[in-house]
Amino acid sequence: MTGEKTTNIKVAVRVRPYNEREMEQNQRCIVKVMDKSTLLFDPDEEDDEFFFQGTKQHYRDITKRMNKKLSMDFDRVFDIHNTNEDLFEECTAPLVDAVLNGYNCSVFVYGATGAGKTFTMLGSDVYPGLTFLTMRDLFEKIQSQQELRKFDVGCTYLEVYNEQVMNLLTKSGPLKLREDSNGVVVSGLALTPIYSADELLRMLALGNSQRTQHPTDANAESSRSHAIFQVHIRITDRKTDTKRTVKLSMIDLAGSERAASTRGIGVRFKEGASINKSLLALGNCINKLADGLKHIPYRDSNLTRILKDSLGGNCRTLMVANVSMSSLTYEDTYNTLKYASRAKKIRSTLKQNILKSKLPTEFYVKKIDEAMAENARLQERLKILESASNTSTTMDELKSWFIRIDNTYSAVEQIQTQVIGLRSRIKTLNYRQLVEKEFEQLRKNVFQENIPRITDYISNLNTQIEKYKDELPVWRGKQEVAYRELEKLKHQIKESKHNQILYCYLRTKDRELELLKKNVNGSHYAAMSQDLADNSILLRESLMLGCEVLQQYYEHCEKSEKLTPGLQEAYERLRQKIRPKETTLNVLAKDSFANCKRVHSTGDDDDDQDEIKESIKRSKYLLDEKGLQNDGLDTESDSDQDAHKTFFKQPQSLNETRVVSSHPVSALNVTVTKPSNEAHQRIVDLLSDQNVRGNTEKIRKALLRSNTFTTQGLQRSVAAASVAKENLKYSANQVRKSPQALIAKALGGNAVLTRKPLTKEPPKVKINRAASFRLKK
Numbered sequence: 001m002t003g004e005k006t007t008n009i010k011v012a013v014r015v016r017p018y019n020e021r022e023m024e025q026n027q028r029c030i031v032k033v034m035d036k037s038t039l040l041f042d043p044d045e046e047d048d049e050f051f052f053q054g055t056k057q058h059y060r061d062i063t064k065r066m067n068k069k070l071s072m073d074f075d076r077v078f079d080i081h082n083t084n085e086d087l088f089e090e091c092t093a094p095l096v097d098a099v100l101n102g103y104n105c106s107v108f109v110y111g112a113t114g115a116g117k118t119f120t121m122l123g124s125d126v127y128p129g130l131t132f133l134t135m136r137d138l139f140e141k142i143q144s145q146q147e148l149r150k151f152d153v154g155c156t157y158l159e160v161y162n163e164q165v166m167n168l169l170t171k172s173g174p175l176k177l178r179e180d181s182n183g184v185v186v187s188g189l190a191l192t193p194i195y196s197a198d199e200l201l202r203m204l205a206l207g208n209s210q211r212t213q214h215p216t217d218a219n220a221e222s223s224r225s226h227a228i229f230q231v232h233i234r235i236t237d238r239k240t241d242t243k244r245t246v247k248l249s250m251i252d253l254a255g256s257e258r259a260a261s262t263r264g265i266g267v268r269f270k271e272g273a274s275i276n277k278s279l280l281a282l283g284n285c286i287n288k289l290a291d292g293l294k295h296i297p298y299r300d301s302n303l304t305r306i307l308k309d310s311l312g313g314n315c316r317t318l319m320v321a322n323v324s325m326s327s328l329t330y331e332d333t334y335n336t337l338k339y340a341s342r343a344k345k346i347r348s349t350l351k352q353n354i355l356k357s358k359l360p361t362e363f364y365v366k367k368i369d370e371a372m373a374e375n376a377r378l379q380e381r382l383k384i385l386e387s388a389s390n391t392s393t394t395m396d397e398l399k400s401w402f403i404r405i406d407n408t409y410s411a412v413e414q415i416q417t418q419v420i421g422l423r424s425r426i427k428t429l430n431y432r433q434l435v436e437k438e439f440e441q442l443r444k445n446v447f448q449e450n451i452p453r454i455t456d457y458i459s460n461l462n463t464q465i466e467k468y469k470d471e472l473p474v475w476r477g478k479q480e481v482a483y484r485e486l487e488k489l490k491h492q493i494k495e496s497k498h499n500q501i502l503y504c505y506l507r508t509k510d511r512e513l514e515l516l517k518k519n520v521n522g523s524h525y526a527a528m529s530q531d532l533a534d535n536s537i538l539l540r541e542s543l544m545l546g547c548e549v550l551q552q553y554y555e556h557c558e559k560s561e562k563l564t565p566g567l568q569e570a571y572e573r574l575r576q577k578i579r580p581k582e583t584t585l586n587v588l589a590k591d592s593f594a595n596c597k598r599v600h601s602t603g604d605d606d607d608d609q610d611e612i613k614e615s616i617k618r619s620k621y622l623l624d625e626k627g628l629q630n631d632g633l634d635t636e637s638d639s640d641q642d643a644h645k646t647f648f649k650q651p652q653s654l655n656e657t658r659v660v661s662s663h664p665v666s667a668l669n670v671t672v673t674k675p676s677n678e679a680h681q682r683i684v685d686l687l688s689d690q691n692v693r694g695n696t697e698k699i700r701k702a703l704l705r706s707n708t709f710t711t712q713g714l715q716r717s718v719a720a721a722s723v724a725k726e727n728l729k730y731s732a733n734q735v736r737k738s739p740q741a742l743i744a745k746a747l748g749g750n751a752v753l754t755r756k757p758l759t760k761e762p763p764k765v766k767i768n769r770a771a772s773f774r775l776k777k
C-alpha cells in the first residue's frame with residue numbers, strides 16, 4: 001500500500017516576456033523573480049540616481065501610490081528565460097512517472113488572456129508545449145515497459161464553452177455531466193483509442209483546430225473556452241494480471257481577465273461573463289480547499305465539476321499560473337498570483353489507484369472495530385450453522401434408525417400373519433371335518449344311509465389340512481429368524497446414543513405387532529363362531545323336525561295301543577335330554593340355543609331369529625375381548641380336539657370393560673395400583689400406549705420433534721390422553737378424574753376410579769387420539 005499525505009498540488013508561476021504591444025507602451029515590470037521559488041510582486045522601481053552635494057538622494061513622487069513589494073513563494077517560479085522544455089523537465093516529466101505508477105495526474109494552466117497559457121500548454125511547432133512533450137514522454141516510457149505491462153490508451157478532448165461541454169474530437173455536444181461512484185462522468189463521451197504518440201498528437205491538433213477562439217484586445221488568438229485533454233490508460237501487469245486505470249489530464253483554461261480589460265461587448269461580453277463565472281467558481285473551490293473546509297462547491301460550474309478530482313481528489317496536480325511582467329496587466333497578474341498562492345495551500349490525500357495507505361489512525365481504528373464486529377457476527381452465525389448441522393445430523397441418524405426398525409418389524413409382521421393364518425386355516429378345516437363326520441354319523445344312525453360325496457369332501461378337507469401342516473414348519477423357521485433379527489436390532493438400539501427415543505418407537509412398534517396378531521386372531525374367531533352358529537341352527541331345525549316326527553309316531557302308537565316299553569323309555573329319555581343347559585355342542589352353541597329357547601318361550605318366531613343373531617354377535621364381541629387377553633392361535637395346539645376349545649374360554653362379565661393393551665405394566669386398567677421403578681420411563685411407556693393404534697407416523701413425528709423428553713411434558717401428554725380415554729369409557733360429558741389424579745395414578749399411586757355399572761352393552765373401546773394430540777400440543 002502506497003500513498004502520501006502531502007501537497008498534491010504543485011503550483012508553478014511562469015512569467016512571460018513583454019509582447020510587442022507592451023513594449024510599445026510606457027509601462028514597468030511588476031514581477032521580479034527572486035529565485036527558483038520566490039518572486040516579488042510590484043517591486044520598487046529602479047530610481048535614476050540623483051546626487052546632492054555628493055550624497056545619493058532618494059527621490060519620491062508623492063503623487064504615486066506605494067508599491068506592494070509582495071514577496072510570494074511557489075513550488076517553482078519560471079522566469080522569462082525558461083522554456084517549455086524546462087517546465088516539462090521539472091514539472092510534468094515526474095507526473096508521467098506517477099501516471100505509470102498508478103496515480104491520476106492533472107496539469108492545468110491558469111492566467112489572464114494573453115498571459116501565455118496556450119503557449120505553455122500547446123506551444124507551437126518551434127516551441128512544442130507541455131502537452132506535446134508530456135505525451136511524447138509518456139509513449140516513450142510505455143514503449144520501454146511493453147514487455148512487463150500492457151497499456152491500452154485512449155483519449156478525449158473536451159471544451160467547456162459558455163458552460164456547455166463539447167467534444168472537440170467529434171465537434172459534438174453539448175454533453176451532459178453526471179456523477180457516479182467513479183466521480184464525474186461525461187455522458188456519451190467515447191474514448192478514442194490511441195496506439196502511438198503521433199496519433200495522439202494528431203488528435204490534439206484536431207481538437208485544437210476545433211476549439212473556440214476569438215481575437216480580443218488582449219490576445220489576437222484568444223481561447224474563449226476551457227480545453228480539457230485527457231489520456232486514459234489501462235495498465236495490465238503481464239505477470240500478475242492486475243489491472244489499474246489511470247488518467248492524465250491537460251487543461252488549458254480560458255483567460256481569467258476582467259471583462260473591462262478585453263472590452264468585450266455582446267457575445268464576447270457574455271463569453272467573458274461565463275468564463276469569469278466558471279473561474280470564480282474555481283477560485284471559490286480553491287479557497288475552500290485551502291481553508292480545509294469539507295464542503296467544496298464543485299457543482300457551481302461545469303468546469304469545477306470536471307476538475308473536481310484534479311483539485312481536491314485523488315490526483316497529483318500541477319497548476320501553472322501564467323503572468324505577464326508588464327504593469328499593463330497589473331490587476332490580472334495580481335489576481336492570478338493570489339489564486340496561485342491560495343492553491344498552494346491545498347492539501348489532499350493521494351491514493352494510488354489500487355490500494356489505500358497512510359490513512360488517519362481513526363480510519364484504521366474504525367476499520368478494525370468494524371472488522372471485529374463483523375467477525376463476532378460471523379462467529380455467531382457459524383455457531384448457529386454448526387448447531388443446525390448437528391441437529392440435522394441427529395435427525396438424519398434417527399430417520400435411518402426408524403427405517404431400519406420399520407423394515408425389521410414389517411418382516412416380522414408379514415411372517416407372523418402368515419403363521420397365524422396357516423394355523424387358523426388348519427383349525428377351521430379340522431372343525432369342519434369334525435362337524436361333517438358327526439352329521440354323517442347321525443344320518444347313518446337314523447336313516448341307515450350315507451350323505452352323497454361326503455367321504456370325498458372329508459378326504460379333500462384332510463388333504464388341505466395336511467398341506468397347511470407341511471407349510472407351517474417352514475414359516476415357523478422364518479419366524480424364528482425374523483425374531484432373532486429383531487432382537488439383534490434391539491440390542492444395537494440399546495448401544496445407540498438415541499436409545500431413549502428409539503425405545504419409545506420400539507414400544508410403539510411392539511404394540512402394533514401385538515395388535516396385528518390380535519386382529520388376525522379376531523378374524524379367525526369370527527369365522528369360527530359363524531360356522532358354529534350356522535351349525536347350531538341346522539342342529540336345532542333337525543331336532544325340531546325329529547321331535548315332530550317322533551311326536552306323531554308316538555301318538556299313532558298310543559292310539560292303536562302299539563306302544564312298546566322300549567319306545568316309551570326312549571321317548572322319556574328324549575324328554576329329559578332336551579334341556580337348555582345340557583348339550584353336546586360347545587358353549588357358544590349352548591349360549592345361542594339357550595337364548596333361542598328363552599325368546600322362543602315368548603312365542604315370537606321372528607324375534608327368535610334376531611335374538612340368535614344378536615347373541616352370536618355379542619359372543620363374537622366377547623370372544624374378541626377375550627382373544628385380546630388369550631391368544632388362542634399363538635398357542636401350540638392344532639389338534640382336532642383343540643380346534644374349537646378356544647371358544648370354551650368364558651367371556652368376562654358384561655360390566656367389565658378393558659383398555660386395549662397387552663403390556664401388563666403399562667395397561668391403564670380401571671384400578672391401577674401397579675408401582676413403577678422409574679417414573680420417567682413409566683410415562684414414556686404410557687405415552688406409547690396411549691398413541692399406539694395405527695399411529696406410528698404421529699409417534700415418529702413427535703419423537704423427531706422432541707429429542708429430549710421432559711418428565712413434566714410427558715406427564716401432561718399422558719394426563720391428556722387419559723382424560724380423553726376415561727371420558728369415552730364412561731360418558732361423553734362426564735370427566736371422572738382430574739389430570740393430576742391420573743398422573744398420580746400413572747406414576748404408581750392408588751387412584752381408584754369410581755364407576756357405575758354399565759346398563760347397556762359396553763361400547764367399543766377407542767382411544768381419542770386426535771383429542772389427546774390436541775391437548776398435548
Ligand SMILES: Nc1ncnc2c1ncn2[C@@H]1O[C@H](COP(=O)(O)OP(=O)(O)OP(=O)(O)O)[C@@H](O)[C@H]1O
Nearest residue numbers: 016112113114115116117118119219222223254255
Ligand atoms: N513564455 C513565452 N515566451 C514567448 N512568447 C510567449 C510566451 N508566453 C506567451 N507568449 C506569446 O504571447 C502570446 C499570447 O500567448 P497565449 O496565446 O499563450 O496566451 P493565452 O494565455 O493562451 O491567451 P488566451 O487565454 O486568450 O488564449 C502569444 O503570441 C505567445 O506566443
